[in-house]
Amino acid sequence: MQNNDNINAQFYRYLWAYILVALSGCLGNVVDGIIVGNLISEDGVSAINLSKPINQFIFTLHLFINAGAGMLVAYALGQGKIEDARRFFTRALTLSGGIGVLLAIVGGLIFPDKVAQYLCSNEQILPLARDYMQVLLIGNPAFIIMWGLSTMVGVNGSPRLVSLAVIIDNVLNLCLDIVFIKWLDWGITGSSAATVVGHLVGIAILLTHWIKPENRRLVPDFSTSAVMASCRRIISQGAPLAIASICLTLLLLSANTIVLSTLGRTGIFAFAVCMNLLQVYNLFLSGTCQTLQSLGAIQVGKGNEEGLRTVLRRAFRFITAAMAATCCLVVVYPQLIVKLFGADEPELIAQGNHALRIFALSFIPFCYIYVLMIVYKLYGMHRMSLFISFALSLMVIPVLWFMARYAPQMLWYSYLIAYLIEALAIFVAHRLTHAQFKLK
Secondary structure: OHHHHHHHHHHHHHHHHHHHHHHHHHHHHHHHHHHHHHHOOHHHHHHHHHOHHHHHHHHHHHHHHHHHHHHHHHHHHHHOOHHHHHHHHHHHHHHHHHHHHHHHHHHHHHOHHHHHHHHOOOOOOHHHHHHHHHHHHHOHHHHHHHHHHHHHHHHOOOHHHHHHHHHHHHHHHHHHHHHHHHHOOOOHHHHHHHHHHHHHHHHHHHHHHHHOHHHOOOOOOOOOOOHHHHHHHHHHHHHHHHHHHHHHHHHHHHHHHHHHHHHHHHHHHHHHHHHHHHHHHHHHHHHHHHHHHHHHHHHHHHOOHHHHHHHHHHHHHHHHHHHHHHHHHHHHOHHHHHHHOOOOOHHHHHHHHHHHHHHHHHHHHHHHHHHHHHHHHHOOOHHHHHHHHHHHHHOHHHHHHHHHHHOHHHHHHHHHHHHHHHHHHHHHHHHHOOOOOOOO
16 A cells, blocks of 8 residues: 555656656746747647648657657566666667657758758648748757756656656747737747757756766666667557657648648638647646656566556546546637637637637547557557557548538538547457556
């Protein structure tokens, strides 16, 4: 009983720290959109949304490298294998920096125009999207390293420092938004530049973690032993989350194209507002999932099944209460949210209100499915986890296409229908494979 009480205390210590991280990121993204919508135009909000596949792709690289490595580091620390933990940490840091620099050169310096033209087909929005995307790509190493260090510092027992770093990162981002856009007249380029500068400051704060001697159990180990084996394990461990992110990138690309061609400028603005609503759900989802990955993986490393079940119970209770409260607020006050993003045209407001109410319900099954994917991963059921990774977003694309073609007036229901279909498919697959939630 005492052990469970200790796990409960640890759960909420990790959870609130990661919630603060997610809250800061959520406010950073949402307020960023509000600032751009009011200081530049509604088209600026749409340009940022059209750039989100790039953000999602960068985040996918982080998941492939750091999410897998973070869980392996947690397993190793739980088992007392410090050398293994150091090795995984070093490989992840090296891969993050190398891949980030390569993407900055290819996407940000050599092909920025082609990237923008591929993601944006609207001539009115294209110049804004191009300027925003280029700085985003050039500064992407800061994104990957910031997220990677956040994962490792949290796993190494300092989630509060992660909270502090991310909060300062996003506060600085928002302050610099106003400085760069309004005072220096950099336009939408200033918005993405502010984000990069904020991440660089966040990295500097996270590096202070290693000032304390007790935190130096997790330090770089640049030995050349088992390099390829370590990298393979890192990528294999992070694959389900990364595949889910890749599928989400494809979904964002497809959804932006379908919505823009079906509902035009009004539709893409409403969709941009809905994607900002997803950031609010992500506030709770991200905090819950990072707690599961960190604390749950440590319990798995110790072979403590009852401890893992305690963590899971707390996670599902929290995410249920948080989603119910968020959904009710959005359904009651959608117009307030739409107007925050600078909308003053009646058509934009009406479309936004309608879309927000539907998406508020759609994101509930999405959150449960995402958490379930991590649960399967923790229990070693990699095939089920991979199945959810693929289906999480790819299920939406054919439904979205079908609705756009045959029932455009029902387009906003595509996400909800797709996630309900996927929930049924997961249930059937679980029963057919006789899956059991037991530690091996």
